[in-house]
Amino acid sequence: MSLMTNSSPHAHRPLGVADVMQRVLLATLPGVLVLTWFFGPGTLVNILFGGALALLFEALALKARRRDPWQTLNDYSALVTATLLCIALPPYSPWWLIAVGIACAVLLGKQVFGGLGYNPFNPAMVGYVVLLISFPVQMSSWQAPRGLAEVPGLLDALEALFLPAHYDGATAATALDLWRQNKGMMFEDMARTAPEFGRWGGRAWEWVNIAFLVGGLWLLKQRLFTWHAPGAMLLTLAVCALLGFDGGSSTGGGSMTFHLLSGATMFGAFFIVTDPVSSAVSTRGRLLFGALIGLLVYLIRVFGNYPDAVAFAVLILNFAAPLIDQYTQPRVYGSQKEDDA
Amino acid sequence: MLSNDPLLAALLALLSLGIIFGALLGFASVRFRAEGNPLAEQVNGILPQTQCGQCGYPGCRPYAEAIVDGDAINKCPPGGEDTIQALADLLDVEPLPLDAEHGVEKEKLVAYIREAECIGCTKCIQACPVDAILGAAKLMHTVIADECTGCDLCVEPCPVDCIDMIPRHSGIAHWHWQLPSKTTGIIASDRAAA
């Protein structure tokens, strides 16, 4: 009888890469639904279009690398990259913006390094930053949320995507934009009076952040990642905001709730910072990684040129992750302290 | 004068800096001179010391010195991939594949003398670079297996061709797991049936 021989262990937990990715996609659902409620179907359309493009680009890249496309596409990682990027992009963006972004994310951010698991940078953030720097106008024209303008419909979304020259949407600044450009108004007054502000953070954006927080907490409960990186990021951001809040002057930092519930904070914390491929390896390393991202987000928001900073902060820390790994090895059983060779 | 003539000032500044640093370097090269050729020592430490001559040099140290002078690092078959990689790391150069002109990487071998045919001529003893062959004129010769590096320099001089090169490691005591191949997977027929 010919017996199968393979190395131990012979039992395996029934959780694969595709399962992990599928759950991540599921967790983005609350946030996407809230985005759709406030801004219309733009994000959904973007995600579908971007997802299809991502699969196409990845398949082409795999063909060029002479790998079997099916096995790799089945791990859902391209779809996750596309989803995360399209959530970050303004809804009703033209098709070419999405195409360039997805191409950069999938090809430059991932495939060029060897595919999933080999990329040193977060692919979605690579695509986002390339677009932000190359097309600043398109990247800062956000649809005005429900309450400030009429919410566009599905046809409008398709028109914006494929016939961008025809589309004429109503854009508005986000709360972060407003705060960044604020010249003289006290923060408290601004928060109370400006229509772009909601109850705690940016109008509509506070709900989006809360929805992503819900999704993230569900992923945490599923034990797909540990609390260290997102927890450290949020805590550090909150502490920095608390320390930097000088009572709401016109030149000070924003309040703690403002920072936590505006822009891409929650989305970044639970979906970008937790990307395991480009972050630090050990739990202590992840604490440091998350904390530094939180710090950088605050600093760039307050002192930097861009309204939102999550993408830049993440990319900078991706650079630093190998160094963090070098110095945060856990203490091995039986040794007195770390690095006891 | 110098403040009126910036060109002259700049020239003088650079010249004096050059003289100061040149003097410092000259002093350092004499005061802190290292004996011998430390880099060649390090390279020699990486080479496997079989002294077989397959690299074209009469031993490992001459090859080490040649490498320091710029020779290619991929000429040593007994050292194999691992040695080339270690040399590349040490010298900060690109690792190259083993130069097939000098031989191929084989499994580790030791020499074995078929004693029934040995005539006691001592030619192999003289050839062995590490004195791993025990014997004397007109007396039995035998290879001390633990000291033999497998360089096979003894095989040619033997006039009765009684020396074999046999694998050093064999059997269950030396078996170990190999790294998983990158292309493991169920073959198509298994996937269909399973």
Added chain:
Amino acid sequence: MRVIHDIPGGIHPPERKALSRPGQLRELPLPNRLVLPMRQHIGAPASPIVKEGDRVLGGQCIAEATTSMSVAVHAPTSGTIVRIGAHPIAHASGLDDLCIELETDGSDQWLSHSGVTDYRAQSPETLMAHIQQAGTAGLGGAGFPTAVKLLARERGPIETLIINGTECEPYITADDTLMQCEASAIIEGAQILAYIVGAANIVIAVEDNKPDALAAMTAAAGADIEVATFPTKYPSGGEKQLITILTGKEVPRGGIPADIGIVCQNPGTAVAVRDAIVHGKPLTHRVITLTGEALTSPGNVRAPLGTPVETLMEFAGFQPPMHPRVIHGGPMMGFALASLAAPVIKTTNCLLAPTPDELPLPQPAQACIRCGLCAEACPASLLPQQLYWYAQAKDQQQLEKHHLFDCIECGACAWVCPSNIPLVQYYRASKAYVVDARQEKQRSENAMHRFEARQSRVAHEAQEREAKRAERKAAAAAKAAASGEDPVQAAIARAAARKAAQAETADEPGDPS
């Protein structure tokens, strides 16, 4: 009440213990043929002391220990030695090894044997000699020669003897069954072991998924032997992990439990020690779990060592599925057998025959997504991910820096890996590679010294020859100067004179020229 500590990492795979009905022990009917390998333990193989054709009795020593780190082999029953040669054995390599094949005669005649009446009257050294002669090795799965392990007492005072009844691997219930059926034998063995190492405390460790075993051991233990229980987690049964759970202490890196005053033994080993000391009976049988859904009647069986696996498979009603696999050991650390002709040995605690539905065949490995689940699962707090990358790169320095040799190869990391990477195989291969590389380094340094010694010897000899020649030349020159004549001319004159003398004698009659 003992304080129970937690170990980092660990996993909770499905236990599947009930499948093999722990607590019911069957005796295997005597097989026709037994194959006894020389290598059933860690260390040097034993060496046969019988010849083909010899008749042996049960309990007779048929192979002796070759070094101090070796263990003897005894015949489990009476019969004739039919062959001594290579035979497939239970080894991950699938290679053959030297075995003694015994054809049983069915009469099960035994060599008479008797133990010591009161072990406390003997010195520990005498008892250890008995244990060594009885061929005792650790029965937990690793097979460390017991007498050598007990030498630990010389490293320092031993305070605690732990009987490791954890059996944390899924499916295996051999120790569970032994604890339920022979609790008092285990206790007696434990007391003997404690006397030998000089331990004041004995602790019987039983995981909380074995309530019957726990009850049996508690009942047999009495007042001065502690029976400790703790929550089930894999791999709590690893020696180092168990020590941390029970005492909170850690075995220092590169050290052994004896360094902190602890000795661990398997319950089966305790029974073997009792048999050796009290009855003088060598190690010839052991309890083996036969389990897996491909068997129609799984269970625990006491079988003679050397029983071919196929005999046991038949006994348990093996129905080979489409892709048959028989695993020697448990699903986490056992290895798949290459041949069913291989015999069971001292380290065989389980034979697992799963169906592909039960334990699916390994899926192709995908790229590592650096999720870190492996590091969370590692009980030794290593970074399996980094070890994986460095193993692929064969980066010896980084592998050592990341403590490759502290890996206990439990398989928890590979169990959780979403990309199905066979991590443990990488680590095993890397350990062999690093050990090899260190040996090669040692050899090449050695060769360099010999080469340089030879160079200097050759140079020295050449120098001596030169010196001698110079000496002779100087001597000749001195002689010439003393006699006042040109040595060259003198030599020519001598040669001419000799030639003339030869020519004269050549003219004598009788010369053919």
